[in-house]
Amino acid sequence: MYKVKVYVTLRESVLDPQGSAVKNSLHSLGFKEVQDVRIGKYMELLIEKSDRHIDDVVKEMCDKLLANPVIEDYRYELEEVVAQ
Amino acid sequence: MKFAVIVFPGSNCDIDMYHAIKDELGEEVEYVWHDETDLSRFDGILLPGGFSYGDYLRSGAIAQFAHVMKEVIKAAEEGKPILGVCNGFQILLESGLLPGAMRRNQKLKFICRPVKLRVENNQTMFTKEYEQGELITIPIAHGEGNYYCDEETLQKLKENGQIVFTYESNPNGSLLDIAGIVNERGNVLGMMPHPERAVNELLGSADGLKLFKSIVRNWREAHVTNA
Secondary structure (H helix, E strand, O other): OEEEEEEEEEOOOOOOHHHHHHHHHHHHOOOOOOOOOOOEEEEEEEEOOOOOOHHHHHHHHHHHHHOOOOOEEEEEEEEEOOOO | OEEEEEEOOOEOOHHHHHHHHHHHHOOEEEEEEOOOOOOOOOOEEEEOOEOHHHHOOOOOOOHHHOHHHHHHHHHHHOOOOEEEEOHHHHHHHHOOOOOOEEEOOOOOOOEEEEEEEEEOOOOOOOOOOOOOOOEEEEEEEEOOOEEEOOHHHHHHHHHOOOEEEEEOOOOOOOHHHEEEEEOOOOOEEEEOOOHHHOOEHHHOEOOOHHHHHHHHHHHHHHHOOOO
């Protein structure tokens, strides 16, 4: 069994209006040192081992559904876990 | 001409769309549930607005894999007219029938009000009843209508006349004020504004009716002898 942590963020070239609003809010709280805020999504998946390589499985899921390649990038972390 | 209004869990403009076709346009129309596997009996497909599957993950992301979408793609390949409004537009983008993606509105607000649109291309099967450059009033109601695509795609949209409607005063940050685009073949239209909500002067505007009349006119010219 794998525990997969998927991080989806807006691509660098795409303006993030939520991130800008949060950055402005942090500035008004006095955190002037904040240069940039990007807001994304975090997903945790539990995936059973199969014949297919886990990287291929996760990449296919991200490309097809979990991220939209037109505006989003993704990365993920894999961890082997023992089934409960 | 017979239309299908596709209904997903969370669609909420399906009844308006049905009313526009049946009572204002006077054509045949049926509701079609998202698990339908045959759309061959229809001449035109309408994807209504709403919040399909709660807009979970991204607007339209889950709806793109509903069973009926395979049939919608097939109908698009056959050249049938496909219209996606608001969430319907977002579904067309997610499913790849139209290029690009939607971002949150620039000012993060859900905007619900009538807006002025310009008809940028009146040579499509959806806009023949309009004058080129005509200004029309159609309501918008969305939180994610900020159209985005890469530079290369944008150039193609411009060159091919695929930008069909633009906002006169950009409400959401959309690239090039884009409100609606068609695919290269010209039979799939996605637009954020709601023409089905502007089909009678009692509603504040009847400017949306010409869009539906254009679809019917185009279909009659192609399918009815002595039209």
